[in-house]
Amino acid sequence: MTVDVETGSRILLSPPDVGELEQEYVMRAMRSGWVAPAGPDLDAFEADVADRVAVAHAVGLASGTAALHLALVSWGVGLGDVVPVSTFTFAATVNAIRYVGAEPFFVDCDETGNMSPELLQRAVDQLRAAGRSVPAIVPVDMLGKCVDYAAIGEIATGAGARLLCDAAESFGATYRGRAAGSFGDASVVSFNGNKMMTTSGGGMLLTDDAALAQHVRKLSTQAREPVPHYEHTEIGYNYRLSNILAALGRAQLVRLDDMLKRRRAWRERYRALFADQPGVSILGGADDAGDNCWLTAIVVDPAVSAWSADELSAALDRVNVETRPVWKPMHLQPVSKGLHGVLDGTSERIFERGLTLPAGSVLSDGEFKRIERAILGVTAA
Template sequence: MSSRIYLSSPHMGTLERRYVEDAFASNWIAPLGPHVDAFQEEFARCVGSPHALALSSGTAALHLALQLVGVGPGDDVLVSTLTFSASVNPIRYLGASPVFIDSERTSWNMDPALLEEELATRARAGRLPRAVIVVHLYGQSADLDPLLAACDRYGVPVVEDAAEALGSSYKGRAPGTFGRVGIYSFNGNKILTTSGGGMLVSSDGELIQHALKLATQARDAAPHYQHSEIGYNYRLSNVLAAIGRGQLLVLEDRVLARRANHAFYAKAFADLPGIAFMPEAPWGRHTRWLTTLTIDPEAFGADRETVRTALEKENIEARPVWKPMHLQPVFASFDRRRGSVSEELFERGLCLPSGSNLTSQELERVVEVVRAVARNPVRRTGS
């Protein structure tokens, strides 16, 4: 069998190794050190945020973000339904309840009109949410201006989950830097990876300082170990920060490579009926972290799952679009505002191999399988 083509594998170079060797040579292996400090400064400069804090994961960053904007037991938090569960789990960590908001079709992200409706309804009932989490999916920013304006009207803080959107833009600025606080992920499949890691950013320096304290077991300023609040072990190691510094230097190259993958697929499938790619919204740059499309089974001749399994048989990894959170068993009891758009995107959506290290031969293998399914449709019942 041919070697496996992964959805989004890590892409390492020589710069990362040089920084890691420096970390070993200096014996800075702990979750602090010069590479952590430098990575935070360089990342903040990259996204245009005054302050950044390197953490062990994007989930850890989101957990701290929600706690720092005041989310606690009994609160409600509005959040995109079309996302990964890591966008929602920290809400439950804090004893709060998610309320799911459907997507709009231009960017596949949170629908500003539905958010406005939900906030207005809750304001009349005297039950405004404690926060809103806006998720930026697959390398594309949500339409932030109307989302932020709606939250502003009701005094609700915005937390941006930009885990998938590093390198993208919204009207010339980086998503993740518009709300009260933003988070990024450096998981192994992300456009920039530290193996595992994340970043918390904010224009509020005091918030970042408090986050730093909480992330280091909430140790008080004392010569002995003293704690006046509950903390966590959420800091990023100096070794992983060294990897991140090397990755950050080639971020633009990685974005351009992924956008080139998308352009390759778009050209290769241009004549196939029933295939529609995730749009690039007019308000900014889509990194195409993942090249994502929908398949109309009537027009194409086969459904999304037939295409995915055909790729898997050829040792090619592809995945359905995120299953909406309101359809997940663990979150089925929570409120939502609509959901038909995200449900349709899940039903028809497929993520194709998108790594910045894909070769032209690997891209051709993916195209060949998809085109073969279109030529020889095998219909399935259900999905």
């Protein structure tokens, strides 16, 4: 890649947004002596997140993947079970299902990028007709937009399946006035470095189920029994979030609303930029009032638009701006060979035509102007 020296440093999709407040919280945790995994900042961070999302229990973990994994382990999901899951997602969602030996069953998305309730119902009916065990369903909130939890929750209830909501991308979003992370039998969020807020690495399980929270917490610390010596009656994992990283998360949570506002401002500017472009739409649709606007992606119909997503990506790369295709559907991944699902081609079409654009809360007005100039250079040509 050749970069014009006048373009400046590379503009990333969603870099971490940390500053003096985060330094203050982390240093305070270190000075307290609570450097070991557990500690008062972890307890407080869990309580703060649970309060914000309005759930009874939160368990801080090493990643959102760990939260998915431990929920499935706690529910006894395993060999012989089939778990319907969004195909339009990052690999971690599906990996957690495979960790426990269950079979992922891919469900395609609708035009928002989220799991289609209609196709989910078809998948559940098909699996039940075949006599398959369906103990859980795992929908994913795509790029910070909540799935249709009313419809999907009703399907899960009808199937007698637990609903494990992958809200890794949607912390801070809402659905019908309720916070992402408060739905289903349990939800998981991610605090990875590129998410809405970060603990460097990390995630959390959120639930109103006290027994589930207690068991996940136990499993995350190697399943040690509450006795003076080391006693273990089941397999455990080293999945607990550290106290120092939780301190970072506490500072981020204080600033979350401001970070949400910044990302929404970029979403609106992108929407205005593409408003008069035939065949171009914002992924997720026009109704994004409840979205957290974690990332903004466009979908370009090559039969209508005068330019393609690939052409725009190349133009932005020339001025040192990072872009990325949307998720490659999991049913197309080589690692998924031999797996099945209910698919109608929607996720494949979005993957072929979609492009994710920078929308981080640290993005500056000057950087956005660089992005804007490059976009106008393509769209006005």
